[in-house]
Amino acid sequence: MRLDYPPNVKIVRVPCTGKVDLLHILKAFEQGMDGVYVAGCLEGECHFLRGNLRAKKRVGHVKRILAALGINPERIQMYNLSAAMGGRFVEIAREMTGKVRALGPSPIKTGKGREFVEGQGEEKKQ
Amino acid sequence: MKTGSRLEKVLEKGAFAVTSECGPPRGADPDVIREKGKLLEGVVDAVNITDCQTSVVRMSSLSACLILKEMGFDPILQMVTRDRNRIAIQSDVLGAAALGINNILCLSGDHQRFGDHPQAKNVYDIDSIQLIMTVKKMRDEKKFLNDQEMTKAPVLFIGAAENPFADPLEIRALRLAKKAAAGVEFIQTQCIFNLDRFAEWMREVVDMGLHEKVAILAGVTPLKSVGMGKYMKSQVPGMDVPDAVIERLKGVPKEKQGAEGIKICIETIQRLREMKGVRGVHIMAIEWEEKVSEIAKGADLLPRPKV
Amino acid sequence: MIVAQAKPIEDIVTMIDRYDKIILAGCKACVAVCAAGGEKEVGILASAITLARKRDGRAIEIREVTLERQCDPEYVEQIRGFAGDYQAVLSIACGVGVQYMAEHYKTIPALPGLNTSFMGGSLEQGVWSERCQGCGQCILHLTGGICPVTRCSKSLFNGPCGGSSKGKCEVSPEMECGWQLIIDRLKALGEFENRFTELFPIKDWSTSRDGGQRKITREDMKA
Numbered sequence: 001m002r003l004d005y006p007p008n009v010k011i012v013r014v015p016c017t018g019k020v021d022l023l024h025i026l027k028a029f030e031q032g033m034d035g036v037y038v039a040g041c042l043e044g045e046c047h048f049l050r051g052n053l054r055a056k057k058r059v060g061h062v063k064r065i066l067a068a069l070g071i072n073p074e075r076i077q078m079y080n081l082s083a084a085m086g087g088r089f090v091e092i093a094r095e096m097t098g099k100v101r102a103l104g105p106s107p108i109k110t111g112k113g114r115e116f117v118e119g120q121g122e123e124k125k126q
Numbered sequence: 127m128k129t130g131s132r133l134e135k136v137l138e139k140g141a142f143a144v145t146s147e148c149g150p151p152r153g154a155d156p157d158v159i160r161e162k163g164k165l166l167e168g169v170v171d172a173v174n175i176t177d178c179q180t181s182v183v184r185m186s187s188l189s190a191c192l193i194l195k196e197m198g199f200d201p202i203l204q205m206v207t208r209d210r211n212r213i214a215i216q217s218d219v220l221g222a223a224a225l226g227i228n229n230i231l232c233l234s235g236d237h238q239r240f241g242d243h244p245q246a247k248n249v250y251d252i253d254s255i256q257l258i259m260t261v262k263k264m265r266d267e268k269k270f271l272n273d274q275e276m277t278k279a280p281v282l283f284i285g286a287a288e289n290p291f292a293d294p295l296e297i298r299a300l301r302l303a304k305k306a307a308a309g310v311e312f313i314q315t316q317c318i319f320n321l322d323r324f325a326e327w328m329r330e331v332v333d334m335g336l337h338e339k340v341a342i343l344a345g346v347t348p349l350k351s352v353g354m355g356k357y358m359k360s361q362v363p364g365m366d367v368p369d370a371v372i373e374r375l376k377g378v379p380k381e382k383q384g385a386e387g388i389k390i391c392i393e394t395i396q397r398l399r400e401m402k403g404v405r406g407v408h409i410m411a412i413e414w415e416e417k418v419s420e421i422a423k424g425a426d427l428l429p430r431p432k433v
Numbered sequence: 434m435i436v437a438q439a440k441p442i443e444d445i446v447t448m449i450d451r452y453d454k455i456i457l458a459g460c461k462a463c464v465a466v467c468a469a470g471g472e473k474e475v476g477i478l479a480s481a482i483t484l485a486r487k488r489d490g491r492a493i494e495i496r497e498v499t500l501e502r503q504c505d506p507e508y509v510e511q512i513r514g515f516a517g518d519y520q521a522v523l524s525i526a527c528g529v530g531v532q533y534m535a536e537h538y539k540t541i542p543a544l545p546g547l548n549t550s551f552m553g554g555s556l557e558q559g560v561w562s563e564r565c566q567g568c569g570q571c572i573l574h575l576t577g578g579i580c581p582v583t584r585c586s587k588s589l590f591n592g593p594c595g596g597s598s599k600g601k602c603e604v605s606p607e608m609e610c611g612w613q614l615i616i617d618r619l620k621a622l623g624e625f626e627n628r629f630t631e632l633f634p635i636k637d638w639s640t641s642r643d644g645g646q647r648k649i650t651r652e653d654m655k656a
Contacts, residue, residue: 023473026480030487065477068442069485111490208587212635234594237586239604248587255591256635271635289595294613297593300630304591307632316595363596363603 001086005093017041018051025062025076032109035100037077039092045082052080070114072103128265131228131283132200133172133312135433136406137341142399143406144427145202145314145343146418147174148194150185159185159193162415166199169419171430172229174314174408177204181241188218191227202285203227206235211251212260212271219261223280231285231314232257255308258286262309284309289316290327291366299330306339313340314408317347317358320366321397328401337403344398345408348417349387352376388421395425434463434554435527436561437470437547439478445523446485448544452520453492456512457482457546458534459499460526467561469547470525472499478525478546503530509537516541569640569647575628577618584611590633 012028014020017040028036038059040052056078063073077096081088107115128134136143146166151158166173173194177187191201203222210218222230234254238246252260261284263269268279286305290298302313318324324344331337349355349367352375359367371390378386391409398404407427411417422428449455457479465471479495486493496519500508503526516522516538524531525546534543551563566583573580582588586604593612596603600613619625638644 023476023480026477026484030480030483065442065481066484069446069481069488071484071488108484108487111487113489234587234589237596237604239586250588251638252635253587253589253591254594255632259632259635287595292593292595293597293599293610294593294616297616297629301591301593304630304632363598 003086003090005090006097008097009093016046016048016051017055018046018048020055020058022058022061022065025058026065029066029071029075029106029108032106034103034106034109035075035077035096037079037092037096039079039081039089042080042082067116067118070116071107072116074099074103075106129228129281129283130226131172132433133202133229134283136171136431137312139431139433141431142427143172143341143343144170144409144422144430145172145174145406146170146409146411146415147176148190148415149176149179149413150187150190152182152184154185156193159190160197163194163197163199165415166418167197168430169422169428170199170409171406172200172202174202174204174231177206177233177235178209178241179204180236181208181238181243181246183242188222188225188227191222192225195226200228202229202231203282204231204233205257206233207250207252207254207257208235208238208248211249215252215257215260216264216270219264219280219282220276223282227282229283229285230261231287232261232310233287254286255304258284258305258308258310266309283311285312285314286310287316288313289364290318290324291316291320292364295323295327298327299334299336302331302336302340303334306336310340312343312405314343315345316364317345317410318394318398319347319349319358319371320368321394323366324398325401328403332403337405341405342403343406343408344395344401344404345410346391346394346398346421347410347412348391348414348421349375349383350414351380351383351387354387388417388424391421392424395421395427399425434466434552435529435549436467436551436553436563437464437527437549439469439474439525440546440548442478442481442485445478445544445546446482449482449493449521449523454494454496454519456496456498456516456519456522458503458512458522458524458526458530459497460503460524460530461499462502462504462526464526464530464547465499467555468559470527470530474525475499500526503527503533506533506537509533513537567641568636568638569644570637575633576615577622577624577628579611579615579618581611581615584609584614586611590636 017038020038025036038055040055046052059076059078062076067073079092133143148162175187175190178184187204191203194201232254238244238248260271261282265279265281268276270276288302352372355367355372355375358365375383375386395407409418409421457475459470459472459475461471475497479497498512500511502508521542521544522534523544523546524534528549531543531545552565553561553563556562563583568582581590585592586602593610597610597613600610602608602610619628
C-alpha cells in the first residue's frame with residue numbers, strides 16, 4: 001500500500017498485546033515519550049483469546065497511574081485493528097500524533113509539574 | 127417477684143402490658159426528656175430509653191433513665207454491647223441498679239456504619255445473649271463474670287429484643303429459645319407490620335413453650351405517611367412492611383395518612399392482643415411520642431393498672 | 434496470607450519527598466502473592482516514583498530489591514552491604530516487613546509503601562477476602578469452619594442479629610451475613626441441631642491482641 005505514517009511513531013513489536021506489561025508502558029514514559037498507544041487485534045479476534053482484553057485492562061491501569069501523578073491519561077491509548085487494516089493503522093498513527101501534539105510535551109520530560117488534576121479534567125496549560 | 131420493676135408486676139398480675147420508648151436528645155438538655163415523658167404519663171407501664179440508637183451519639187441512656195425516674199416512670203435501660211467492654215458493662219449495670227433502675231434491655235446495637243461516627247472502633251467484647259447471661263449472673267449469683275463475689279447484687283428485670291422478620295426466618299424462634307435459656311424475662315419485638323409472619327413466629331414460640339418462660343411484648347409503630355412506610359420497607363434492615371399496608375395508606379389523601387397510620391396501628395394491637403402468648407405491646411412512635419396516648423386509648427389499653 | 438494494598442502513589446511521593454536516594458524493598462512472600470509488594474510491583478512503583486520526580490524536575494536514585502521474606506532476620510540482613518549508602522528504605526512488604534527494616538537498620542528510616550489490610554485468601558484473580566483475625570483461640574470446629582469473629586460484622590458468637598437480610602449483612606448488601614453462612618454450613622454437616630441451640634460462652638480475648646503484643650516461643654526449636 002506504501003502508506004506514510006508520521007515518523008515520530010516508534011514501533012515496539014510484541015507477539016501479542018497480551019504480552020505488553022505495565023512496566024513497558026511506564027518505561028516508555030520514563031524515557032521521554034510524550035504519548036504511548038497499544039495497537040491490538042480487534043476485540044474477539046485475539047489468537048490467544050484474551051490477550052488484547054488483558055492489554056486493555058493494563059492500559060486502563062496506566063491511565064489511573066498517570067492521572068494520579070498529574071499526567072494527562074490521554075497520553076496512553078488502546079486501539080484495536082486487524083493486521084489487514086493498513087489504512088486504519090495510518091489513520092490511528094496520525095490521530096494519536098495529533099492528540100499528543102495538542103497536549104504538548106510530557107511534564108515527565110519538561111519537569112514542569114502537574115498538567116492534570118483528577119476529577120477536574122485538564123489543568124490550564126502554562 | 128424478683129425485682130422492683132413495675133413492668134414485672136403488671137405482667138405478674140396477668141395484665142396486658144404497655145411500654146413505649148423515648149429517644150434521648152443530641153444535646154445536654156434534660157427538658158427534652160421531661161417533655162417527652164409528659165406525653166407518656168399515665169399511658170405506659172414502663173418506658174425504654176434508647177442507647178445511641180442507629181449509632182448516633184445522644185445523651186446516655188442511664189442519665190435519661192434517671193430523669194424519667196424522677197418523674198415517676200419505671201424506665202427500661204437499653205444497653206448495647208457495641209460501645210462497652212465487659213468492664214464498662216458490669217460497672218454500668220451496678221450503677222443503674224444503685225440509681226434505682228429496675229429494668230434492662232440487652233442488645234447488640236446497630237453497627238456503627240449507620241451512625242454519625244462510622245470511623246469509630248466497635249467493641250463487641252460480648253454479644254446480646256451474653257449480656258443477658260452477664261446480668262443474670264450478677265443478679266442471681268451475685269458474681270462478676272470472673273466469678274468473684276460482689277457486695278450487693280443489681281436487681282434488674284432482664285429484657286431483650288427479637289426480630290421475627292429477620293433472615294433466616296427458620297431460626298428466629300430458636301434464637302428466642304437461646305435468649306430464654308440465657309435468662310431473659312421479657313422480649314420486645316421489632317415493629318410488626320406483617321401480622322401473618324408474626325403469627326407464624328408466635329405459633330412456633332408457643333409450640334416451644336417459650337411464651338411461658340418469657341413475656342413477649344409485641345412491637346408496633348404507627349406510620350406517619352406512605353414515604354415513611356416505603357423508607358422502612360427498603361432502607362431499614364430487618365423490617366418487613368407488606369405492600370398491602372403501604373397501599374392502604376396510599377388510599378387516603380396525604381393529610382389523612384397519619385390518622386390512617388394510627389388506625390392501622392390500633393387494629394394491629396387489637397389483633398396482637400388476641401394472639402396466644404402475646405403479653406403486651408411495645409409502642410414505638412418514632413419522633414411522634416404525642417400519639418402514644420391516642421393509640422393506647424384507641425386500643426382500649428387505658429387506664430393502666432395500679433400495681 | 435497477609436493481604437495488603439498499595440498506598441496511593443501521591444502519598445508515597447510525599448512520604449519520600451526529602452530523599453534523593455532510596456532502597457525500594459519488595460517481599461516474595463504473601464504480598465507478592467496478593468500482587469501488592471512482589472518483584473513486579475517493585476518495578477512498577479519504582480517507575481511511577483521516577484515519573485513523579487521527573488515531572489517535578491528532580492532526580493531520584495532507587496535501588497530495587499526484592500527479598501525472599503522481610504519477616505526473617507537473615508533475609509532482612511541481605512541489604513546490609515549497601516543500606517548505608519541510601520537515605521531511606523521504602524518497604525512494600527506488610528507492616529511486619531517495614532518494622533523489621535526499622536529494627537535492623539537503626540539509623541535509616543523505614544517507610545511503608547502498602548496498607549496492610551488483613552489475613553485472607555483470594556476468591557478469584559484480583560479479588561481477596563478476609564478470613565482470620567488471629568484471636569489466638571480458634572473455635573472453627575464449633576462454627577462449621579466459618580469464623581464468626583471475622584465474618585460477622587459484630588463478631589457475635591450467638592448470631593445472627595436482627596440485621597441479617599436475604600443472606601446479607603446489614604452493614605452492606607455486598608457483605609455476606611457470617612451467621613447465615615454458619616447456619617447453612619452446620620446444616621450441610623448435620624450439626625445444626627446440636628451446635629446452634631447451644632449458648633456460646635463469653636470469649637476470653639486475652640489471647641487476642643487485647644492481651645498486648647503476642648509472642649510464641651518454641652523451646653524445642655531454639656538454638
